[in-house]
Amino acid sequence: MSSYHSFEASERRSLESSEPPAKRRRVRKGTKSCWECRRRKIKCQFDTSDDVICIGCKQREAVCRSQEYDNDDAPAPGQKDPLLTRRLDRLEQMMEQILDRLVPNPIDASGPGSNQSPTVRRSASASALEELEPERIPASDILQDSATGDGPVAALLAMRHESVHRSGPSKSARIALQALPPVESSPPTLPADSTSCTQSPMRKTGRELPSPKHFWVCTTLRSVIPSQSALDAIIAASPGAHYVAIFCYSDAERQSGKAESKESIAIIPPMSSHPLLLAKRALQVLICIQKLPPAFDWDVLGVALDKQDVVLRLGNTALLVTSNDDLVGYAEGVECLLLQTYHQANSGSLRKAWITLRRAISLAQVMAIDRGHSAAFRSCDPQGNPSHRPSAKVLWYRLIFLDRYLSLLLGLPVGSEDDSFASGETLETDTPAERLEKAHTALSGRILERNRSQQQQETQPMHQLPDYAATQRLDLELEAAAKALPPSWWDGPRLDSFASQEVQCEAIAPIVLQIHHYTLLILLHVPYMLRDPSSPRFDYSKTTCMTSARMLLTRFITFRSRYVSACSCRRVDYAGLIAAMTLCLAYLVRRKGERWERIPEDAELIESTRRRMEHVAGLTGDRLNREIARTIESLASIINKAVTDASSGTGRPADASELQFNVPYLGSITVRLAGPRAPEAGPKDPALGSMDNLELPSLPAGLMQFAPYDDQAPLGSGTEVLPDLMADGEAWALQGVDSAYWSLFDMVT
Structure with missing residues (x-):
């Protein structure tokens, strides 16, 4: 020059x-x-x-x-500046060099000294561009009208980036990078290949840098991912590494080697990859950090920020991709939304997770994978190995499973009523445990349908019973699904603390599935647990609730004794809350002929559960476990009073006392403790009171009262009672799980 x-x-x-x-x-x-x-x-x-x-x-x-x-050098009016003309010619030559650099000219074998004219070279470069392999051309986004490929302009910008890397960032670039500081002071390194993750980064070419369209998104994502040495230590210590690697695969796919290995999580995609690939890796790393044991020494990693800040930055940066409809229209987009849902649910933000999952279901329906079509189910990684990509069928089932689980906890409607995953053809390659899980998923939707249909029957007379036969049919199907597994499977497995993460993950999976089974049994029968104690019609419902609660809490204590990280399978904490509340409320009233011989054992089980919750809260500072422990402590007074009053005889009433709970978006609940009374001779339905003090006619008089919030109150009132509707787990610990549970007692009218 x-x-x-x-x-x-x-x-x-x-x-x-x-x-x-x-x-x-x-x-x-x-x-x-x-x-x-x-x-x-x-x-x-x-x-x-x-x-x-x-x-x-x-x-x-x-x-x-x-x-x-x-x-004399100034151009005359109407004439071009000769210096400008020469500069344009020089720019044209640079563009030709870029084309030659991107696509080597097979005709021009003699190099730059060839006798070919510039026109011939330009036409040859253009024809070579048209003959690129299909995998070199990125697939268009299903949510975009058109896709802009990386052409010579992108390469020109890449050459400019190269000069910046060689000479250092400019002043404006330094200001921009200060706004997005990396996790560590040292620049992140990229692995050269899948076998070596510690080599120094090579000089980036135009193909190794992100496209101008996604430059800042990719740069920001890469800047928040920890360094290679920190990644290796996190993946080696986190129990979540194995789980996130196999999350989107069936058991048959895992056995065939289709699933990724946990070591692959340490391989960060290059900067030239689609933002979805970087977002997927960021979310996987985020979940691994979430599941780190509390005893893990974070400072040994040398990361400048603490663990919570890294988790927050990884989650917020991944939102740049998952919340952008122009980027998520690929198979990896469904994966990212699934991972984000899992992260939000484990963080205690169930409502955000439910909404994120609805976006994933809508995206999957746009791709038509719910109807068995896979034409639009394409990958944004043309260079990836197709044999390791998750199947559309498995991803669709994961969406339905999580949607129905969250909807059941929150009392919200399901996103899809499709039960094709539980048909005979799709169950042929499944293991018995997978068949049980799919039966749980299908029955969860039917339990929600029963709850909503009964809650909508407001015009039903008080003396008319709801369709209890539907509950009995669902119970028979749950029992049949459970009998498909041998009795030895239901025995509590022994957890080896010295086993590998893979072995521990396989050992803990049956415990989590059994906990979910007992949760469904409780939510199925708890509306009838306290109804009409003088009639034997609902004795089976109460017995099932108490037995399921005991079995669930035993497995909960086993699980939390081994995994004390608050974000390790958060669903067991919600299940523990539901089981503990059910077992305590079961001692509010004694049914005719009922024997309370296990009161001391149940009281000890409730206390062990509360102590385990407080232990996890003390180690991790988790607000959800602390809130659950406080709720259990309040309800434990019911079972403690039953212990002290049982020796006095069933006919002797104890001094009455009350428990009050303020449940967000539901109202105030008053539970009256009057000791174990003998049931009356016949059913007695009290008259329906006012809306300010609704006494449940299905329960014994005065046993439980609901005082719903005034729906006609002006907007903005009661802010000290009601949290924000989309508050996270720190601002609203129970997220409405308690509201959905208490409303089940108000369902049977």
């Missing part, structure tokens, strides 16, 4: 020397700047008073002509 300017300057000087002396012009007194500095509107300065060429013209290698002489 400098030789070209030297030639241009010497050419101009030779032309000037051959011309006759220029005629002087009359200028104003004090005018000393040259024509070039005047045109640029800058100050004309000289190194010494004897110099004839100013500093600016020396640097630009331009002709320094004083204003005392005519500016």
